[in-house]
Amino acid sequence: MTINIQHGSPSFPSATSTLAPSSREDMDGAIDVLVEQKENWIQTSVTERIRIVDSLIADFSALAPRWVAASLQAKGLDEDSPYAGDEWSAGTWALLHSLRQLRQALVNIQKDGHPHIPGPVRMRPDGQVKAQVFPFRSYDRVLFSGLKAEVWMQPGVTAETLSSTQAVNYQSPAPAGKVALVLGAGNVASIGPLDVLYKLFTDNQVVLFKANPVNAYLSPLMKEAFRTLIKPGYLRVVYGGAEEGTYLCQHPNIDEIHITGSDKTFDAIVFGPGTEGAARKAARQPLISKRVTGELGNVSPVIVVPGPWSQQDIAYQAVHIASMLVNNAGYNCNATRVIIQHKNWSQRQELLQQIRSVLSHLPTRKAYYPGARDRYQAFLDAHPEAELFGTGDPQHLPWTLIADVDATHTDDMCFTTEAFCSLFSETALDAASVVEYIERAVQFANEQLWGTLNITLLAHPRSLKDPAVAAAVGRAIARLRYGTIGVNYWAGTSFVLGSTTWGAFPGHEIYDIQSGNDVVHNSLMFSRPQKSVLYAPFKSMPTPPWFTSQARIAPKLFKQMVRFEQSPSWRKIPAIIKTALFG
Template sequence: MMSPERDVASECQRLSLAADRWRDVSPDERADLAMRTAQSIGCEAGAWVRAAVAMKSVGPDGQDACTDRLRPVLQAEECATGPIATLRLLFLTAQALRSIGKTGVPEVSVGPRMTHGQNQIHESPFGSPSSFVAVDVLPVRRLYDPTIFRGYRATVRCANTGSVETFMKLWQEECQQRPVSEGVAVVLGAGNVTGLAAADAVSQIFEHGRAVLLKLHPVQSSLAPVFRAALKPLVEAGLLSVVVGGAALVTDAISAQEVTAMHLTGGEETFRNVVSSNKKKLLTKSITCELGNVTPWVIVPGNYSEKDLFFQADQIAASIANNSSFNCIATKVVLTSRSWPQRQQFLGRIEQRLESLPARPVWYPGAVDLHQNATGDSVSNGCLQPKLFRDVHRESHPHWFAREWFIPSAVETTVEGESIDDFCVAVSQIVHDLPGNLAASVTRPDGMATHDESRVELLIEHMRYGVVAVNTWSALAYAVANVPWGGFPGGTIESPESGLGYVHNPCFLPLVHNTILRSPLRVWPMPPWFPWHGKGGRLTEGVAEMYSAITAGKSGIWNLVRMLPDVFRG
């Protein structure tokens, strides 16, 4: 805890001196620090996961309510969203910095190219541009993505600069200028996912060249020693200070003249309170934020095989159950066609999966009251089971569509129309009216007629979201760590939507419009983040060990091989 005002001021001064030194550090030296930090995280991964699981095992009464059946599920989730995500971000950051030192820009999966959208076939309902500079950032071969994320492709779409040559020039300038932003950033960490605060700090240090005063969310205050140990190389370099405290500490930090930026990950209400309480002091500072979303998942009607249908249903069930839906991109609205013949079978599979899962402690503050307000049902024993409510419409239940509910519940709503054209028009309007523009998912069948496929592609290309995920949960775009993560461009301080600016842009891509993440309809092996995966905990631990080995200069291949038995048994 840092209580005296002078302590905050002196800490910001100390950080500012380190930021000044950081400006003169070469890309290769910065890469070395990123790799040392990744190795430190690898050493502390077990402690990180144990602390996170303990935090999320406590019910509203303060007692441990985690069952033996639930514990390995939490271990898998916390390892994936904590150590693994941060390890991956640091490795990719180091790789990008080393490439910048050699060639001026990072190495990517597929280099910049001009692409053209579907406007020639259909007019966009929202007037988005029809051409972009596209850059593929996934797969990353050095991290065995062709095996772990087999069939996935992430394409970052940047604003049309007129030519690839012009874009390359802007990209090189961005790689030189952005990492020397100078000063100190106050990072206000989120409380829902333990990896978010660490990643936000890493982004500020390496992508913007700032030192960071990281104030943890009160829910995560017990993890402060873990973060200090895991991020020890950054702390020892004077570039990071991990603190806990309340609103007074935030005000004192923002008031410091050494502070040049503030980043917040959390809810819009929290963001507005921080801004309104510190309005004059923030006028001269860079402000970025990530604020969440009422996340839609659109199911394009068609003829799916049973295996494909069930895998897509399983993904949606897992996206609702994951972290008790205390995620800014937990699925909240599932959109289907009322006339789709496979609708009942699809929804039945989602419900079957959710009903099979153990109830989880309601550990996030305020969730008990939120659940009662949203559903009308009370919480018994301090635990909740994830649930999907069928056939819910805005006209009769507007509250589900008006805000992001931080509870393990989602709704399914139907649209009318016999044709794909009608479906896409209706869905576009519903999705456009939902609060937020962070991320969305679309499931589409294979083997569509040419016209229908073009119409669905138009829908995908013109959805106003920072990430549009096709056939997969949009959270994977955050997990891969090199997809720029933030709301769709256009937010303002007064109307931030899902946020301002981006985190997770280690490739320093300029003029980012959004990203389209694509996946096959069905992937094998079963993703370890599925909560019914029998070996999810062991596999996520294995991936963390593999990434840690790679950051230590090893190939990681034997770590991958050792995971194979659990892959087949999952």
């Protein structure tokens, strides 16, 4: 097996599926139905769309336990596994949470022509507009205490014109109907359905969804949950691997393509596979001319700002950083891959040691994603000094830390290549001061690390009392070229917030696609976003449920959250808070 692991995301090997590939006759038939219905979808009233979303919420809520059970079985987890919460949170709750936001956005469009922004809209000194989008509703202020999020707009958007950049496909005249092909991701169960919803309700396109072979086992459940869209012909689901994907991408009646996955797959779609595809890319001669969008990978960094951290601070942030890797066994495009530290910080080694302690106490997980063992071994071959935590076997991979990677080795695969497995690294930068370190860390992340999807920055409140450090952090947030920035909160959680955007920093052309060229989620339907920024206290209270330290309570908590999204009510909040605090 040959796996391209250098520079960018992996080129994943073919996966097997329990579902037979769709025949060309079946795929053609599905596309014919969508072509027939694409104009009807454009003309579907907002009132009817709200009704459809209500049906989706009810239908998916009813089968959520079966959805989770299927995911747990496929990933080799028991119902009482400490990792079962992953499937209830990002796999199930995230979808219902986004559906609730979509419903509210549609209600606002029906009333005023655009979704309502729940927080203030402000202008930065340089004229850039930013809108607070989270908390999205009053419940969120209790359920996500202290967490706030903004969407920063691209230059040229003003406070006065901001609403006109929202829900543009709902403005007159209506756009022509289109058929979109959505190529599903195989790692997180909610990605495919969320991508489908975005193409339908924000981009206003009917959808052919090709399930990823890795998690195609969910497709029968998805067809059941999305029957309100399938019955009138606005959605069709098909199966298959690369051969079927190639056929669909080149089909004359597919107008647009969206993929969540690898830049290698994106290139194969646009330019073709192998050496011929590489030659077309070099010659800037795409194989297809239709619009192709992607949410792709990242070598996701965490910038640690030096400060007067207590032992409790170090313990908390060690769990925080480890949790960013361990979630979903490391098969996330937003998983931390490089921890950036100040070489002269007196507590650098103490933090690393605590991270080692956290990893050493965590059970290993099944390496369920295709090619994981080969990717993992390639990193170990390049870094035999890597530290392994937990016992590996034919099915499991150890948690792995590669510490003190030389930051001057710009072509080190830890910096150029997304591991997409249970492994991350740490590097340290020289600097004469904390301010200089922050500036160098931003430059390193922007220029040396591959991708622009998401980055997390950790800064102690006492550090921010120094005006120079606070100003440097402010400049860092403005200068970082990433689609999501998390300040004291894992940037990857932007994926589940819904009202934030999820995707690369804008500006990648197809010849250097990196982390992609569009956003999804984005329930407020901004058409010109630049990036999302999350802000949280240095230590959140209660501890976020996705922390590994909260694994015991996470399944129970997110089951409650799923029931809450099915029918939100203040009467359900006390039980949720009780579970979050006491289990």
